[in-house]
Amino acid sequence: MPVVRSGLDVLCASDFAPLRDRRVGLVCHPASVDARLRHAAELLAGAPGVELRALFGPEHGFHGTAQDLIGVGHADAGALRVHSLYGSTFASLKPTADQLRGLDVLVIDLQDIGTRYYTFQATMLYCLEACAEGGVAVMVLDRPNPLGGLAVEGPALRAGFESFVGPHNIATRHGLTMGELALFYQKHRAPNVRLEVIPCEGWARGSEFERTGLPWVLPSPNMPTPDTATVYPGLCLIEGTNLSEGRGTTRPFELVGAPWLDGAELARRLEAERLPGVRFRPAWFRPTFQKFAGQDCGGVQLHVTDRANFLPVRTGLAVLAVMRALSGTRFAWRTEEYEFVSDRPAIDLLFGSDRERLALEAGASWRQVASAWDAEEADFRQARESALLY
Secondary structure, eight states, X not given: OOSOBOHHHHHHHTTTGGGXXXXXXXXXXXXXXXXXXXXXXXXXXXXXXXXXXXXXXOTTTTTTOSOTTXXXXXXXXXTEEEEESSXXXXXXXXXXXXXXXXXXXXXXXXXXXXXXXXXXXXXXXXXXXXXXXXXXXXXXXXXXXXXXXXOOBSOOOOTTOOBTTBSSOOOSBXXXXXXXXXXXXXXXXXXXXXXXXXXXXXXXTTOOGGGGOOOOOOSSTTOOSHHHHHXXXXXXXXXXXXXXXXXXXXXXXTEEXXXXXXXXXXXXXXXXXXXXXXXXXXXXXXXXXXXXTTSOEEEEEEEESOTTTOOHHHHHHHHHHHHHHHHGGGOOBOXXXXXXXXXXXXXXXXXXXXXXXXXXXXXXXXXXXHTTHXXXXXXXXXXXXXXXXX
């Protein structure tokens, strides 16, 4: 039996009383399931006194089939309309007044990965703002933060660098659940929204996801396991370069490399950095899609040996710096349009400013770059205190 009940499980146990006699919209994805793997859409559609009127799908779609950066159109799921919250324009990321019309409450049930640039939390923020404008209440069904929720890590986001992968100034690894983020965003971005959070029961900060007893359902196509989630806050930074972050393999974000890299040398250099809680194994892989599809890449696989002490954002920065140095002139920052932004490199959007990129280009070590984060992490720890539920 699970030792933790998600917000959806708690709602089910109440026989859906908070939603009785209300017209409901639901924002969900494949991981929106209860402990018995029943989907939230199925449960709300059959709940007594609940009128489920509309479904909303975030990035990757309601069924979670689309890869990253691929727009998803509106569709139907049985008798219900599925409104896409990830289309071909920035405006598509936010529910429209027409889509919200006739709803009393918008229920949000999304498994997050505890990382600023994992876009489901941005979708929630935009929903909060849209519902505040439209007079629709919001209910967030909370879920555990699979990174444990204790650590805060990474740089602040500076004004002018906001995007879908950084809609507000929170730490890269923010340490909040979706319910706590909703409370934080209500305070800072949507004070007029009528918000109710259904907390998890039995979850404590620092708990590994595997100890919750809840099933892991991949919330997006490249998030297959909790191990992936563990490394994602740092290794997603590789996405902002021409190096492979392991998409197109069975170990995305755990495998990184490029056709010109020597995996043994890369592993040796990274092992010499003595990063806490992680080892680096030389690896060769052949992506089936995206960067270097069909080409053999040399690189490393990250093996996290101690999650409690592992620092994913600093590790990702170190991996980026070493891979960049070994790549020489073959290295390049990603410059094509990224998450609807075309006037800034993707890496600046991921870091939250151009500070880190410019420092690396000027010859700073990754430790020198990360030293600027300490004060910003302390500031965010203090800023998030009033939103903590656990």
